[in-house]
Amino acid sequence: MITSKKGVRDPEGEAIHRQLVLKKGYDRVKGVRAGKYLLFLVDEEDPQRALSYVRELCEKLRIYNPVVHDIEVRIHS
């Protein structure tokens, strides 16, 4: 999961929050962050190794920009 870092603005998330969620009355939602979700199917037995493998490729291939984005890599199933 790739999202903007905490201090970085997210106009898409803000627009969803304001124009969709709040307008329809769901006012207990205090914020929305939009991001990108990528599911990697990795041929690997060890979950830890799969995680570090994907983390490395995301960084090396600049799937995200470490200066502005946070990523979260976890095992889906």
Add this chain to the structure above:
Amino acid sequence: MPLSREDIEEIRRILGREPTREELAMFEAQWSEHCSYRSSRRLLKLLPEEGSRTRVLVGRGRDAPAIELFPGVAIVFKIESHNHPSAVDPYNGAATGIGGIVRDVLTLGAKPIALLDMLYLGDPRNPHANWIARGVVKGISDYGNRIGVPTVAGDTWFDPAFNKQPLVNVACVGIVDTKTLASVLRGPREGDLVLIAGNPTGRDGLLGSSFASKPLEDSDSDIAAVQVGDPLMEKLLIDAVTEIARRGLAKLIKDLGGGGLTTAISEVAADHNLGVELHLDALHTRQELTPLEILVSESQERMLLVVDESSLPEVEKILRRYEVPYSIIGRFDGSGRIRAFFKGRLVADVPARELAKPRTLYREARPPIEALKGIAPPPPVREPEDLAKAALKVLSSPNIASKRWIYEQYDHEVGIRTVLKPGYGDAAVLRLLDGSGRGLAVKGDANPRYTSLNPFSGAANSVAECFRNLVATGAQPLAIVDEINAGNPEKPHHYWFFDQMVKGVAWMASELDLPVVGGKVSFYNEDASGRQVKPTATIVGVGRIDNVERALPACFSQPRNLIAIVGVTYPELGGSEYLYAVHGIEAGEVPRPRPASELRAASLVLDLASRGAIASAHDIGSGGLATAILEACVCSGLGASVDLDMVPSRGIERLDQLLFSETQARYIIEVPREALPTLERLARERGARVAVIGEVRDSGEVELRSGGKRIASIGLEEAREAYESSLPRALEW
């Protein structure tokens, strides 16, 4: 750039006491290079502000200048760089660059109609540079497409010098009727209100200008200066602000750009000899902010409107209708001071003029040893045995090859103004949409190699190339804006390039009678090790076209038409694309700027165009004559036969010189046979050298002849492949 010890002394003297934290931050923001031109102001005075062909309606010193295109119709255009933000976050850095330049144009009430992007990027095969290139193009494309303004033209260059630090120069062109223009030039009076409209202010982009005014560091600490563009808000601002302006409700509009609120307010107050009382807590914010943060935040998509009491209800109605958040945060007064309150407490009290105009810094300029590379003739090279192969190699260089990969990501047609699209004319041609057929041409140019070898001549040549590109569409050039991208002004070896580039632009612009109505300076374009990127002078020019139906394409149009060359070719291979692409050499005297020849050639081309005596015209620039002919063939699908012995030249000893010399002031023109007498007569009258060198053929090849023999032949399919596929292949791997 943090304040120096002398600066702080000066601030103490201005205030007569110790500054508060808020005041210090205001001075730091406003006195940064980016906002106050401290190191450049002295030299920029050399640039001509007027020209005999041009009515300048708003000159330098405002957010954007305006010139008269036709009676009652003004063009507003401006250039800006977003080099530093794009190095850190290519996508958002480039996107917010577009946002900023569009708002500059909005400040004169103009409707933005076109964007240009001049990108000087790293080697596409370098992974980091490749990532920057993709991010920059995507950022421009997403933002431009979402606000509905077409990207119609630009310039692209690839060079390893830009691997870490690209140059992202963007320009916007807007159109406004002179009545609306007059209404936003009225300016504030005592008692008028300060209204801030647009995005709520946040902590993003704190002291971003100050960030752009120092070298890049290799760390994550620059995060606070990263801003994210919000094209949805920008679009609302465009609609709301143009409506407010058109209805005469705003007395002045200003962008909250570099330096944020501090810069915007201090410049307005200083320009009008006024003071202002601000209540910072009245501003709409995204989060809890300190007064200091409010004063210098550079949150995007915000504008300042000066409104009088009686217009306020109407302005509020419009902003509410477009759902643009706003707040009224203060009032102008006669005090000459900026007094900022936060929850009733006075946090800053500074004289507007002293804040807006810091003292000029005198910088030392000294040419570095490497500048010698540009003053000697280029080293001798062996003439290639296969000239066709050499021509294809030059044509496929990423600096020459088709930029389709880039411009196809942009919407270049939205708004249906575009007459000549990217790839079909030397400049973009846009129509006015008033049913008259009148229009304008616009183009941006630079050559980082020239300016790094010889900053004076290189910058002068950028002006000349922009001039030729406009002329080649049949447009009468009216004015230019410039963006000078340089290194660290504190280093004499860097500053020398800046000094020379400004002088080169100033000289050529005066010679060509083109006012430099606005511009921007970007310093500190160096990487973490202190190496400056190739210093680059980017020029964007606008020209008038009376009838867009007659705008000239750069592609050949009709078999059997004659091909003629305007201008004399000299052996000028120094700094050429040929030496670089074929021989791997970047050295030597760059082509001489030739203003007198430029004027003669341009007057001939424009005269022929107005009589309908030419079918197409193409500037001979990077890659020389061979490239110009191949380009005109590839984009039309037509072939050509050219006799090189007919090309007027002086001092040429070899065919590679003739084919690839980048001598200035030359055009390839396509002339219908029946217009030949007109061409010959006008050339005599104008004193321009012209020669027919061949004809357009439906032959599927470009044939080059010399000494009565065929010396090279290039198949059109092969040329098209080289031209079209080189850039995608370099970028997509």
